[in-house]
Amino acid sequence: MLVDIQDAKKTYQGASGQVLAVDGVSLSVDGGEFVAVQGPSGCGKSTMLLLAGGLLAPESGSVQIAGEDPYALTADARSKFRADNIGFVFQQFHLVPYLSVLDNVLAPSIATGSPGADQRARELIDQFGLSHRLEHTPGELSSGERQRAALARALLNEPKVMLADEPTGNLDTENATEVLKHLRDFASAGGAVLLVTHDAQAAAAAARVIHLRDGKLDTATEA
Amino acid sequence: MSVWRLVLREMKHRKANFVLSLLSVTVAIACLVGAQTLLRSDEIQTETILAEKQVEIESAITKREEAVAAAGEALEDSVRKDMLKLGFNVLIVPENQDLSELHLNGTLTETMPESYVDKLANSKIVTINHLLPSVTKRVAWPEKDIDVIVQGTRGEVPIMHRGLKKPLLDAVPPGTMVVGYQIHSKLGLKADDKVTLLGKEFTVKTLHPERGSSDDVTVWIDLAEAQKMLGMENVINAILALECGCTGDRISQIREEIAGVLPGTNVIEKHSQALTRAESRAKAKVAAETALQAEQEAGQAALARETKSRTDIQNQRAGLVGILVPLVLIGCALWIGFLAFGNVRQRNSEIGILRAIGLSSNQVLAIFLVKAGLIGLIGGIIGAAVGVLIGIQFGSLPPSGDTLQRIFATSAVFMTVVLAPLLAPIFSAIASWLPAQMAAGRDPALVLQAE
Known part of the structure; x- marks a missing residue:
């Protein structure tokens, strides 16, 4: 099991008191699986993604990624763990604005220092059809190109798990379809994909859809 | 990356x-x-x-030092010249010599060994110069029927530890005579005249101009001849000398030094007016040096x-x-x-x-x-x-x-x-x-x- 969340709880201090963002959620995603998490705004989707990404420790319950509890690691070891095992894709792309496409894709290699990163980055950029944009900065790219660059960055260190938070939210249908295709390809190659989305069409690309409501698992259906 | x-x-x-x-x-x-x-x-x-x-001050001081040094040298030279002009100004006489006789008659009666002058010349004295041994006696010149002071001198004896200095006066060669003003004017003597004194013939060598002192009634002849004529072989009455340009209590310094070499002698200082002038100049020199030091300190x-x-x-x-x-x-x-x-x-x-x-x-x-x-x-x-x-x-x-x-x-x-x-x-x-x-x-x- 690449992602294994068991009875995880997470609360926030809101303006009107404590808010239970994730309330005893259990979720497992195996290698080769593409799972979508759907639910209304504020239902805890993004919090669950952060829990699964080793970025937000649960107050109770457990999180295992690739068989290891990232929250049992030191902060720096957890960072390295993320670099080695998890790829992130966000709705806002979160590309570094002053770096070229190539440098953005290479950014995770600062953490790992892995040799051959440059070659792999160029291959990914080629694979995502951005070879002609190699030295362009994000400001010079279209939304679809930016998200593809973000996808390439997420894949640089060959992660086992891909976490995508509304990756198609800012894309047109064509680009959204292409991004979802790449996520499916990742899963087909043996990776685990956890996609958080409002978009039913995007969720439909997943093999399994999980619904969250008020921080709780509502229902799960096979796509 | x-x-x-x-x-x-x-x-x-x-x-x-x-x-x-x-x-x-x-x-x-x-x-x-x-x-x-x-x-x-x-x-x-x-x-x-x-x-x-610093350079400016040093330069000014150096110039001043040079000026003071030059003035000092000029002063010393001037004093020396004055002294030389005045001639011998120190008289060394036997201790028992009655000085009133000298002052009243210009003559001396007590004697001391002639060797004293050599003893003094071979000593390390610094307060006097130009040693001149002499015998002095007032005699009646029977051939001329006048009284004269006969002074025998042998020329200056150099002080051995100092360099040779030009003598203040030349020795009177044997057989010659130097004659004082009153005598040669009274007797109508001229240079190269032949005169006889106490039975011995002398050629007049030099005629002195008037000096206004006992020198005017003095004749100078060779010391040995004088000693023989006056029955004073190997003895002298006095040693004439020239004191150095010392400052302070000169006579005490000279007496002290000479007493160490020639015990039983007395030292008399002459021509005090000139010495006072020299002293004033020496004081002026000291004042100039003091002023120089003050200038150095001010700088x-x-x-x-x-x-x-x-x-x-x-x-x-x-x-x-x-x-x-x-x-x-x-x-x-x-x-x-x-x-x-x-x-x-x-x-x-x-x-x-x-x-x-x-x-x-x-x-x-x-x-x-x-x-x-x-x-x-x-x-x-x-x-x-x-x-x-x-x-x-x-x-x-x-x-x-x-x-x-x-x-x-x-x-x-x-x-x-x-x-x-x-x-x-x-x-x-x-x-x-x-x-x-x-x-x-x-x-x-x-x-x-x-x-």
């Missing part, structure tokens, strides 16, 4: 932040180096002024005052620099910190995503500190160069290679200029430390949630 590359790209991207940060470091280092250079420039100028002043005091004045000015400037430079450094450090803080805020999202994709907090810290260090290095180099230029431009020395060399000759300035580019990165990193720590401590989950 490396932290360096990321830092360089970011600096290129956010030029305003980079330029303002660089400016702050440059100002801080330029202020530090410039202040050091200015102080050193002042120091060099002070050294130059004081050296010139040194003036130099000390100038040194103190320059040192005070330098201390004041150093004090001002000691306050201003730290203030500028603190101001620049705060400004660098403020800019770094702004940079961290501006890069909030970037920090979040970098942390999410695996960069550790130390790597994020490094991104900000490397940037600060790089800005410090560049700013340090530019600031050091600008500081030196400002220091020279606003310093009191002409801008030249020689000035640079003199300024850098001091290890303090040299070390400041060399160390500034090395210390500036540390300065910049310290100023950016808190914002960098803040960036490193950012929780990526919070950042991503906020986004």
Whole structure:
């Protein structure tokens, strides 16, 4: 099991008191699986993604990624763990604005220092059809190109798990379809994909859809 | 991809932040180096002024010394000449000689061995010169029917430990006679006349002009002849001498010295008026030397005052620099910190995503500190160069290679200029430390949630 969340709880201090963002959620995603998490705004989707990404420790319950509890690691070891095992894709792309496409894709290699990163980055950029944009900065790219660059960055260190938070939210249908295709390809190659989305069409690309409501698992259906 | 590359790209991207940060470091280092250079420039100028002043004072004193020395030599020469003109002014006589006889008759009756003069000449005496042994006796010149003083002399005996000096008067050769004014004018004598005295014939060698003393009634003949004629073989009545240009109680000094060599003698000083004049001159010389010493002291005091004045000015400037430079450094450090803080805020999202994709907090810290260090290095180099230029431009020395060399000759300035580019990165990193720590401590989950 690449992602294994068991009875995880997470609360926030809101303006009107404590808010239970994730309330005893259990979720497992195996290698080769593409799972979508759907639910209304504020239902805890993004919090669950952060829990699964080793970025937000649960107050109770457990999180295992690739068989290891990232929250049992030191902060720096957890960072390295993320670099080695998890790829992130966000709705806002979160590309570094002053770096070229190539440098953005290479950014995770600062953490790992892995040799051959440059070659792999160029291959990914080629694979995502951005070879002609190699030295362009994000400001010079279209939304679809930016998200593809973000996808390439997420894949640089060959992660086992891909976490995508509304990756198609800012894309047109064509680009959204292409991004979802790449996520499916990742899963087909043996990776685990956890996609958080409002978009039913995007969720439909997943093999399994999980619904969250008020921080709780509502229902799960096979796509 | 490396932290360096990321830092360089970011600096290129956010030029305003980079330029303002660089400016702050440059100002801080330029202020530090410039202040050091200015102080050193002042120091060099002070050294130059004081050296010139020293030379000026020394030159004036040397000239004055030379003038005093020349005046002293002239004075001594003048005194010597006066003494020489006056002739012998010290008379050494046997201790039991009745001096009233000398004063009343101009003659002496007591004797002492002639060898005394050689004993004196071979001693180390310093208070007298020109020793002249003599016998003196008042006799009736039967052939001419007048009374005369016969004085026998043998010429001066040189003092052995001194160099030979020109005699004050020439010896009277045997068979000749030197005649005083009253005698030759009364007897109508001329040079080369033949005269007989006490049965012995003499040729008149010299006729003295009037002197207004017992010399006018004196005839001088060879000492040995006089001793034989007067029955005074191997004895003398007196030793005439010329005292040196001593000051103070001369006669006591001479008496003391001669008593050590010739016990049983007495020393009489003559011609005190001239000696008084010589004493006045000697006093004038002492006064001139005192004035010279006062001038030397005044010169040194003036130099000390100038040194103190320059040192005070330098201390004041150093004090001002000691306050201003730290203030500028603190101001620049705060400004660098403020800019770094702004940079961290501006890069909030970037920090979040970098942390999410695996960069550790130390790597994020490094991104900000490397940037600060790089800005410090560049700013340090530019600031050091600008500081030196400002220091020279606003310093009191002409801008030249020689000035640079003199300024850098001091290890303090040299070390400041060399160390500034090395210390500036540390300065910049310290100023950016808190914002960098803040960036490193950012929780990526919070950042991503906020986004």
